[in-house]
Amino acid sequence: MASLSRESILNIFLTLAMVALPFVATAIDEPFYITLATRVAILGLAGVGLNLALGTGGLVSFGHAAFFGVGGYAAGILASHALNYTPIMESPFLIEGTNQMLIIWLVAIIASGIVAYLIGLLSLRTSGVYFIMITLAFAQMLYYFAISWPAYGGEDGLSIYVRNAFLGVNTLAPHGFYFICLGLLFGGIFLSATLKNSRFGAALQSARQNEERLSAVGVRPFNIKLTAFVISGMMTGLAGALFADLNRFVSPSMLSWHMSGEIMILVILGGVGRLYGPLAGAIIYILFEFIFGGMTEHWQFFLGLVLLGVVLFARGGVIGLIAGRARHD
Amino acid sequence: MSDLLTIENIEVFYGPSQALFGVDLKMGEGEVVALMGRNGMGKTTTIRTLCRMSKQKAGRIQFAGQDIGNLPSHKVAQLGVGLVPEGRRCFANLTVEENLLAAARGTEWTLARVYELFPRLEERQTQLANTLSGGEQQMLAIGRALMTNPKLLVLDEATEGLAPVIREEIWQAVRELKATGQSILIVDKTLAELLPIADHCVILERGRTAWAGTPDALTPELADRYLGV
Structure with a gap:
């Protein structure tokens, strides 16, 4: 057997750490950490999606919040109808809401896939800075649409009072939901590894x-x-549906350019084009938010400094810093 | 013999400046045609136009019985024009094997067959293309074009700037390809190697076809007139 590269060892370490985390958190009686880790897994998945377009395909999309938000709204809309026992549509045929995560995910993936297809169809005709701007413009368009659409809360957003259900798992317990998100994160990582090697x-x-x-x-x-853009958007859309379920709340802010920036920042922090880059980036991002966010509301100042450091001195992100340049094996 | 490629009187511009003033070229299936001429006479532009990277303002291009004058690049490649571009140009950050697989289309040429033609590539299959020597990159570029199973292989200056030993290996490969009946359009400056292989020569001068004929008919005077420096 060939010896493992440093990157593989780091990846295995990150995997084990993520799996072990909830048990440690329970042992030291800090269940809140599990919620933090769930955020890491979800943002990581959104980043894995963006990384496929940005890292592998070189498509600098500054509009991935569009897919994140569409996924979130898919979850929110379906769940709110299920909870209120009102159908989404009665004619020409009846569509009911649902609180089943499997169906919600499927809808989120399809919806964000369609949006990604339409946005991609138009914006992929451009490249470079125009591509960045046009993806941003489309995302902002959806953002303002969500704000001005009163049916689903408009600016106030939409609450999901009870977290949706997934087969037999108790999704209200932090463990259960965490492992669902983690499973999907690793599924996403596995999918992008398979795609990249194909x-x-x-x-x-x-x-x-x-x-x-x-x-x-x-x-x-x-x-x-x-x-690639559509698959990328679908993964980010799925992450959006999970994010909605985690917060039990959807709002237009999921569609705003801050969100696009957040996803992009964590990909750059972790390492563009690296398999575990988005996960590593999400861990750092959430840690910063948790540690410095507790001290000052201007915690993003420190994040900015780190981002500056990464861009100037560690172009491969954290993964690149620890594991060296990307290797082909 | 049916014509594989017919180029009739094409005119091509780069912006306002005209590069081709009427190039004619005909080749049949299984033929090796040498496209010759001094620097700047339009050889590469002719090839770029054939591969649809430059658009002609006038003239007609027919390939395998189909007018390809308005098709985009990838369609022409799918129809069977396999280009080995000047200056090698592999995908630098992909491995040898990934370079080959990205191009794979059709069944006749497989990884194994490319490796058989160029054993050096097999030794380097997991190496990144930008770590290969110039000659190996050239072999990779030829292998990549072959993986598309082209009806017509287009070699643009395939031996330029390479060591004599490597040149010989590439010429050997070209001879082997010819023996299998592969149609090849080839641009090269080494007449001593080119003429014995070619069935037909086309000489360009100032963007026009100046002379066409068999290698035997290319007298030293003609060669000096059109190709001498």
Whole structure:
């Protein structure tokens, strides 16, 4: 067996730490840590989604909050109808709300996939700074739409009074929900590893490097990038649905550009294009929020300093700092 | 013999400046055609136009019985034009194997067959393309084009700037490809190697086809007139 690279060892360590965390938190009687870790897992999943577009495909999307928010609203809308026993739509056919996470996830993934397809279709015609701006513009469009749509709370947002159900798991207990989120996070990481190592992944990385060369071997770069963008949006959308369930609340702020920035920051902190980068970034982000957020409301100042440090001195993010440059194995 | 490629009187501009003033080129299936001319006479532009990276203002391009004058690059590649671009140009941050797999299409050329043609690539299959030597990158670029199972392989200056030993390996590979019936359009400056392989020569001068014929008909005077420096 080949010896493990430092990055693999670090990845295994992060995996074990995430699995062990709730048990440690229970042992030291600090169940609140589990909620923090759930946030880490959910933001990590959103980051894994963005990382596929940003890291592997070089698509700097500044509008991933759109997918995060659409996923969140999918959960919120379905759940609120289920709790109020009102159908979402009566004609031409009846659609009822639901509190089943599996259905909610599916709806969140499909809805954010459709939104990503439409946004991607238009914005992938541009590149560079125009792509950044146009994705931002689409996300802001959805943000203002959510604010001005009174049916689902408008600016005040929408509450989910009881957390949705997942098979036999008690989702109200912190453990149960945490492991659901963690499972999905690792599912997302596994999916992006599989994609990255596939032929599709090779073509996507080629599209990032040189589109003309890629089309010279008979692959249309636009289709590859659009597919990656849609998958990326779907993962972030799923994370949004989980985030809504975690907070039992959805608001337009999930769609705002702050959210896009937050997801992007944690990807950059952890390491762009690195498999566990988003998770490492989410851990740092949440730790900062927890530690410095308790001292001052200006905790993002310190986060900014760290981000500056990473961008200037550690281009591979935290993963790059610890494990060295990306290796191909 | 049916024509695989017919280029008729194409004119191409880079912005306001005209590069091709009427290039004609015909080749049949299984033929090796040498596209020759001094620097700046339009060889690479002709190839770029064939691969749809430059658009012609006038003229016609037909490939395998189909007009490809308006198709986008990737469609032409899918129809079977396999380009080995000038200056190698592999995907630098992909491994040798990923470079090959990204291009794979069709069944005749497989990883194993490319490795058989270029054993050096097999030794380096997990290495990043930008860590390969120039000659190995060239082999990779040829292998990548072959993985698309092209009806027509286009080699643009495939041996330029390489060590003599490596050049010989690449010429050997080209000869092997010809023996299997592969159609090849080839641009190269080493006449001593090029002429014995070519079935047909086309010489460009100032963006026009100046001469076309068999290698035997290319007399030293003609070669000096059009190709000498």
